[in-house]
Amino acid sequence: MNVSRAPHPTGLTSDLADSDRRTSNRHCTVYRIAAVEREGDAGFWRVRNISDNGMMLAASVDVAPGERLQIALSDTARLTGEVVWAENGRCGVAFDAPINASELLKQLAAEQKASSYRAPRLAVRSHATIVTDEGSREVDVVNLSQQGAGLAHEGDLPVGTKLELILEGGIRRRGIVRWSRKGQSGVWLTAPLEQADLESIRRFED
Known part of the structure; x- marks a missing residue:
């Protein structure tokens, strides 16, 4: 999709006709x-709006027109597109193919209402420290969500263990081990990570 029109913070381009805006759903x-x-x-970036042809995303990281993005709204809803404008912490993305946004x-x-949701x-590879009643030890973080973390570690980390997770950059959260098997564990965080802290995994990578 060739886009040479001026950027606009409320849509994909500034010169869409009113009828085009109405039909873009x-x-x-x-x-x-x-x-x-x-x-x-x-x-993790915030979705500000979505249409059949594109969406607006908000994030404080640097984004440039022409960048290719893969966008996962859930495990099953994945979209691809290209940044067509970026300014003031927002960017417009044109999808590779139209969707039915509704x-x-x-x-x-x-999906959000389902029990299996x-x-x-985010896939991450970073060192972290956990502190439990048994003391502190180093672990690897393999994925992060706002409410949880996947850990790889040596030894046991029993289900129900209460811990403090200390991530790269000094971010600290308390959590509880929800599952554990063969040197891997999932931790539920009692206070969610801020979306702004997770806009770029580069801050957590070694």
């Missing part, structure tokens, strides 16, 4: 978080 999704992957980085939002709402996660 735009929906506000202010409170939805997407896991965005791009070359050399990934993070049906997609219905699907996402249904799992929030999007």
